[in-house]
Every structure is written in structure tokens, then in C-alpha cells.
Amino acid sequence: NAGVMQNPRHLVRRRGQEARLRCSPMKGHSHVYWYRQLPEEGLKFMVYLQKENIIDESGMPKERFSAEFPKEGPSILRIQQVVRGDSAAYFCASSQTEGTDTQYFGPGTRLTVL
Amino acid sequence: EDQVTQSPEALRLQEGESSSLNCSYTVSGLRGLFWYRQDPGKGPEFLFTLYSAGEEKEKERLKATLTKKESFLHITAPKPEDSATYLCAVQAGGGADGLTFGKGTHLIIQP
Numbered sequence: 001n002a003g004v005m006q007n008p009r010h011l012v013r014r015r016g017q018e019a020r021l022r023c024s025p026m027k028g029h030s031h032v033y034w035y036r037q038l039p040e041e042g043l044k045f046m047v048y049l050q051k052e053n054i055i056d057e058s059g060m061p062k063e064r065f066s067a068e069f070p071k072e073g074p075s076i077l078r079i080q081q082v083v084r085g086d087s088a089a090y091f092c093a094s095s096q097t098e099g100t101d102t103q104y105f106g107p108g109t110r111l112t113v114l
Numbered sequence: 115e116d117q118v119t120q121s122p123e124a125l126r127l128q129e130g131e132s133s134s135l136n137c138s139y140t141v142s143g144l145r146g147l148f149w150y151r152q153d154p155g156k157g158p159e160f161l162f163t164l165y166s167a168g169e170e171k172e173k174e175r176l177k178a179t180l181t182k183k184e185s186f187l188h189i190t191a192p193k194p195e196d197s198a199t200y201l202c203a204v205q206a207g208g209g210a211d212g213l214t215f216g217k218g219t220h221l222i223i224q225p
Binding site for chain 1: 118148150156157158159160163201203211212213214215216217218
């Protein structure tokens, strides 16, 4: 009974490097959401994707951040030229359908930028 | 702008001491209100979804209720294993599928 899988669980990058975070949704789920949790802050929505389509990226920073969910393979959240302010926990969630269907979360990737 | 405010920020109870957590929300057309539990270093774990005012759902020692402006998570006779951060989130109308979360209530149950 595999839930949402994320890897790596911990990622350390130096300023200016690239970070790639991967998310495999639950079996049978084709909708993926990315959220960011900053220290002492609540979870913030970043982007919503379906296979090969970005549906809503209203919470995504305009620069350096991108996301994809290819036909085959996991969803990828990519952060280019990381800065210290990018240090946070990044969570992926998946749902079976859109709308008010329950979003199930993965364990998160904790990104530390040195 | 959609907003979710949870109170209290932190709550310490004795084992067996019942209480309620509050989630006040402002949203343009509520599609659903969600409760999650988050343990340190882990992802949020789904508890309940509520869709309309007057709706109630129960699971073991937890009961969630919904009005037009707020939701309550009632915890009856809690045990130490109920210690966690409880998160409330709303999903707005207008096609937005991302959830708007509150900052959570950090609950500690002392034996």
C-alpha cells in the first residue's frame, strides 16, 4: 500500500546550485500538488499539475522555480540558483480526481541551503 | 484573499481532559474544509473533509464540525499519542484546487 513517495528526504545545496525534488503520487492518482512549509509558517500552495499539464501555478515564485509531471515518471519540482530563503520543507500531495477530492501528502523533502 | 486562522496556537492538556480546537476561515465559496494531523518531521495525515455547514464527522476520539464561518475539532478523553500539530485547510470555489492552510494548533497531551 504505497502512499505518496518523495525523494530525497533531505537535500543540502550551496547557494547558486540547483535542487531537484521528486514526487511519485499514490497508485491510481493523476493529480499532483506541491506545497512549501517555511519555519514557523503554514503550508503554502505552489503548483497543481496533471500528467503533462500545469493546471494552476498561482503560488509558484515567478523566477527560479519550475515544475513538471511527465507522462512517465515522477513529478519534479526544480529550483535553480538556490538561495538561503529557499530552505524549507517541500511537500507533495496527490489526489485521484480534481475538485474536492482528498489530497494525500508525502513525507516531504527538507531542503537546506548553505 | 482566502484566510484561515487557527486557535489556540498551542494547547497543553492532561490525559483524559477534553477540549476543542478552532479554525476560522474567510473564503470565496467554500468547496471543502479539511483537517490534517502532522507529526514532527512528517507530512500531514488526512483526518476529515467537511463540505457544508452543519456537517459533522467522527473518528475515534476526534469529532469535526462546520459552521459558515468556522470549524471545530473536538478531542474527547485524549491520550498522549494524540499529541501532534493539527492543521485546518480550505479549498475555495472558482476552480482553485490548491488548499489554503492555517498555521496549526500544536497539541500536547501529558500522561
